[in-house]
Amino acid sequence: MTLASPPPGRRERNKQAKLDRITAAASVLFAEHGVDEVTTQQIADAADIGTGTLFLYVRSKGELLLLVQNAHYARALEQGTADAETEGDVLDAVMALLRPIVACNRVQVDNGRTYLREMVFGDLAEPQRAAALEIVARTEAALAALLTRHAAVPEADAATLAHVISAVMFLAMSASAEPEPEQLLTQIHNQVRVLLAR
Template structure:
């Protein structure tokens, strides 16, 4: 048998198993929440052994990161392509996928954000951090034409500060929510406006 064909088939099988695992985890996390879902349940839903699941995601947190990375990656790419005239609008548009996740799946958004910020190293966390770096770089691009020249911070530092402040607000919201009241978009818009005003950018 041709080695190239064999490898290609093996790669296709691996990709199919990974897709099945990610799809099963996404459905169960959305239905039950991350905390209430076990890796054994995900493996059963994906029709693979639990040991096979751990070959694709070494831990349950890595599995969550895999699922949300798959969700965020194309949305972030789309939001980067979109343009708005107001830097506040542009930043909120860029962070739209994270905001949407917090609104639609708060039980998954909180552990995801915690794992990105404080989790153990792993390939899926590396991918999450790469997505975050792209967001931060884009925030820097958005802010560059608007920043006050007297700001005693580099553009990267400013972008990371703005991103961290907004992610902290999202995390506080999804962890400490009570009745789910309030307009999250309005609150975040106000936070961004205040931050940028302090930087001479809004």
């Protein structure tokens, strides 16, 4: 018999409530103005906390962007994984998985590009960066599963090919200032089609 863990205490609930307010305030402000145009003071004011309290939860605006975008990316991955299940063709399934991720990245182009930069070049000790890389790993695992199931690609090759497809998507999103996801998806589709035609 396993013992259920006790419910969080008042202190933990208060901390989580503050973090939720910070995340919600940053999400709204970043979406409206872009990460570069928002100050930490504006975020603290919108979250109804002091700036010092904000820095107890996040060390930088980059970390805060990672926190916000990670939540969006995780939801997009869930949606893409579900969408891919309805596709019978491997290329269609891959694109169904990637489509919500690309759309999520294009909601605010500068935020999306800054997020990718923070993910790749951010502080190695940063917990939100580690969380972002974990979502990338989940994306690649989902891609590998599709490749194995739909195209009978051996597991070792599927993991490598999934990594390449992921790199294609991230490079396309980081290199383009194009706000429309459909143009990026066309570029990604054409490259993935060639990869899968091997």
